[in-house]
Every structure is written in C-alpha cells, then in structure tokens.
Amino acid sequence: MTHRGNLPRGAATIALCFITALLEGLDLQSTGIAAPGIGAEFKLAPALMGWVFSAGLVGLLPGAFVGGWLADRIGRKRVLVGAVLLFGVFSFATAHAWDYNSLLAARVFTGLGLGAALPLLIALTSEAADPAMRSTAVSLTYCGVPLGGAIASVIGMVKFETGWRTIFYVGGLVPIAVALVLVLLLKESASFRHQATTHASADRRIGALFAGSALGSTLLLWVACFFTLTVLYMLLNWLPSLLIGQGYTRPQAGVVQILFNIGGATGSVLSGRLVDRDRSGLAVGIAYAGMLLALAGLGLSGSFGLTMAAGFAAGYCAVGAQAVLYARAPALYGTPIRATGVGASISVGRLGAIAGPLVAGQVLALGAGAAGVMLSAAPGLVIASLCAWKLSRRADPEAARGAQVLGTH
Secondary structure: OOOHHHOOOOHHHHHHHHHHHHHHHHHHHHHHHHHHHHHHHHOOOHHHHHHHHHHHHHHHHHHHHHHHHHHHHHOHHHHHHHHHHHHHHHHHHHOOOOOHHHHHHHHHHHHHHHHHHHHHHHHHHHHHOOHHHHHHHHHHHHOHHHHHHHHHHHHHHOOOOOHHHHHHHHHHHHHHHHHHHHHHHOOOOHHHHHOOOOOOOHHHHHHHOOOOOHHHHHHHHHHHHHHHHHHHHHHHHHHHHHHHHOOOOHHHHHHHHHHHHHHHHHHHHHHHHHHHOOOHHHHHHHHHHHHHHHHHHHHHOOOHHHHHHHHHHHHHHHHHHHHHHHHHHHHHOOHHHHHHHHHHHHHHHHHHHHHHHHHHHHHHHOOOHHHHHHHHOHHHHHHHHHHHHHHHHHOOOOOOOOOOOHHHO
C-alpha cells in the first residue's frame, strides 16, 4: 500500500499524539519541579506536600477509566480534545491558586484531563500504526511524556518573575492551543469507525476484560502497572526535593531531573523496539533489574557524577518498564474494548501513582531520608517484575487476541 507523501502509515496521527504526550509529561512533572516554591509559599510540611502531588493523581484514576470507556462509545478524537482542554484550563488555574485547598482542587481537575488523555493516545497510536511497528509507535508516543518532563525541568531552572507559577501558565495555555490543532488535523481511528460492535453495552465491555484468556493478562497487567507506577511517580514528584535535601543545589537537581527524563525517552523507544522484535523478556529484565540498581545509586551515591548516571538509568528503567506494559496492553484487547482495557490498566496503575508520593512523604517525615525512600520501593518492584515477566511470556502481542471476546459474540 502506498502512503501519501511516502509517510509511514498513521504518521500524522502518531505525531499529534506525541505532541499531546509532551504536554502531558510537562504537566505531570510540573508539580514536582514547582514543589520547593509551592512548599515555601504555602508553608507546607513534607506530608502535606505529598497530598499536593497525589491530588492530581487522584484525578488521573477516574479520568483514565472514564476516558477510555467513553472513547469506545463515542470515539477517540472527541474525548481526547475534551481531555486536553480540561487539563489545560485547570493547569492554568493552578497558577492562580490562592491557598492550599484551591491548589488541591485545581490539581484534581487537571488530573481528570490528564488521566483521560493517556489511554486515548495509546489506543489511537496502536490503531494507526503498521502492525510490525505497533509497539515501537506506542513507545515513541509515550516517550513524549518524559521529554515533556525534561521541558518542564528546563522551565523550572529559569528564573521568572512569576516564580513557580510560570510552569503552570505554560502547561495551561499551550494545551488549549493544541486542542484546536487536534480538532482541525486529527483523524478519528479507522478501526473505531469500522468496528462492528460500536454500540455494545458497557457491561459487556468491562466484563470482556475478565473473560476467558483475558482474565490472566488483565490481572498481571494491573499488578505490574500498580507497582511500576508507584515508583515512577514517586521519582517524578519527589526527585528534585530529595536531591536538594541531599545537599545538591537547585540547578544540579534540575540537571539530574533532565537526565532522568532523557533516560526515560530513551528507555521508552528502545523497550518498544525490543517488544516488536519479540524480546519482551529481555526488555523486562533490563528495566526492573536496572531500576533496583538505579534507586540504590540515587539513595546512596555521594558523588554528583554517579548521581547523574543513576538519574539517567532510573529514568531509562522506570519509564522503559512502563513503556513495555503500555506497548503490550493494546494488543491484549480488540477494537471494541481496547480503550476501555488500556484505560482500566492505567486507572489501576494510578492507585500506585497516588500511593508513591504519599509513602515517600511519610518515609521522609519519619526521618529515613532519600535512602529510606528508595529502599521502600524495592519490594513492589520485585512483584512488578515477576508479573511483567509472566505477561511477556504469556503471548506474542499479535497472538494475544483471545481478549477480543466481543468480536466473537
């Protein structure tokens, strides 16, 4: 098949999804980067700061599930545009928070939009890409999240008159402009338009996630996402503050945060390529074993050079591990329930994302320091690695079509 202008299949859709993922990554890490300024202005102890981090994640959980469910009913494009507008408006509102409660409320509603967007980006990319490059395409889109975080780190390192609020002004106005671009240029998924069960009931959509061979895959995916995102969001939110607490300067913490995000983008792409080459097990082994070593390096290193290396490795492994899970998830479900299935796994993962910053805040409140925070993540990582390994051995991404239960009814 010849594609217009010799572009790969779905290139325009993938590019638009990547741009949207950049914005998602910018906002997801904005609170962590702005945390020192927010904490100083509102006089927040570490435990209260943990709730600020988790407020946005509370919104991510229902956002991911409802967004995916709606997308399987009314279309990917309309729900994605609404989600981008929602997180843009409330990111802008974050910059105008006047007290602790208004700050929490703005972050919750921002999280609703962010949560709804991610499963749609994964579903759209998966359905637009050539089957032989599907996992790579999903990983390319997902690498926009850490790259957006790197942009947030750069913004955080620059001194502006508006202080910590600057990053939320950028994270608010740019998504509103991008939503208009999506309205004009993004095409609805052809798979969604052509699928024969568009009007299947919600009960059948949700029930199909637990029917037949889908049950085992769904449970493994959920457990792996939960513990992986626990660690990833702990690092996304607390890493700058932990580094400053270890005696590093704010610019040094910014450098490590940028390296973390660059490592994440690298890990996302390379992990996706390994999945497309039927090397999922190798990708899982590198990601989870490397994550344990990287966390030890961040918690125990006394050298800035080693800390920079550990930051890059932590990003590569943490984001790479989640990229493997996201790359495989769309292949586990058929078109009628794909966004629902991906959204459900992200929602369960968000429970871990909520827990991560809260646990880190409590560990710090007990005086355990950065080393204690990193050590607390180890048991969950072991569990996640076992589930991800089992999932990688369970089925080939293209063979894992047993979850297409609705299509056989």
